[in-house]
Amino acid sequence: MRDLLAVIVGALVGTGLRFGLDTLIPHGDDEFPVSTLLINIVGSFALGFVVARVWPTASAWLKAGLGPGLIGTFTTFSAVAVSIVALSHEDLLWLAVIYLVLSVALGFLAAFAGIRLGARPGRDVEKVTE
């Protein structure tokens, strides 16, 4: 029950942050989604970092609130897929490809950097899904 509450609170903050960034840096269906790209890079770094740094000593509710709650809700996969469909539909296939490549490459790089910077020497990093 405490885990569920933590997920709900984290989700409210994550939704608010993502919606706020989308409003601050708006993009049409025929424009490059800068806000989503930033969100997914920052979120991937943050999750990598907390999984490596905070997870080994964190309680279950804190993990639920930070992982599936805050950062999981902050980042989005559907917005990437939808923007790629929208850009392709607007005959901007090259922009869709650039967006996809940047999202994956920078997202993975950010996750790696987060894990490396968060890891304490001599300690194994826990799995994010456990």
Place this chain on the structure above:
Amino acid sequence: MSVQAVLALFAAGVVGAVARWLISRLFAGRRFPVAVLVVNIAGSAIGGAVLGFAMSYQISHSVRLVLLTGLCGGLTTFSTFSVDTVQLVLDGRTRTAVISALSNLALGIGVAWLAFAIVWAFAPPIYLLL
């Protein structure tokens, strides 16, 4: 955007996030990150359909925001996808990492496109009918 629409957006974000959290618990302990794949495919499919309805002017901008930014944004996640993939590579399970990453991208974008195409075909924009 009305206050009611913003409240609905936050509520939809929480519903999506809680659904994602429950699904991740359902698939906990699997060697392949199934849960992330399931939510990302489901959210991308809903997202593609919503884009189709929005681009053909069947739904308002507020409804689009509630469903896309709220529900689909909360249900899907990019951070767990990227951190999971990087951890699989760091664990020496490169094959699983590649299969997971490619299935998320191919199936996520594929179902988003399919859902969009179906809605677009059966709900043509008003200006095409005139």
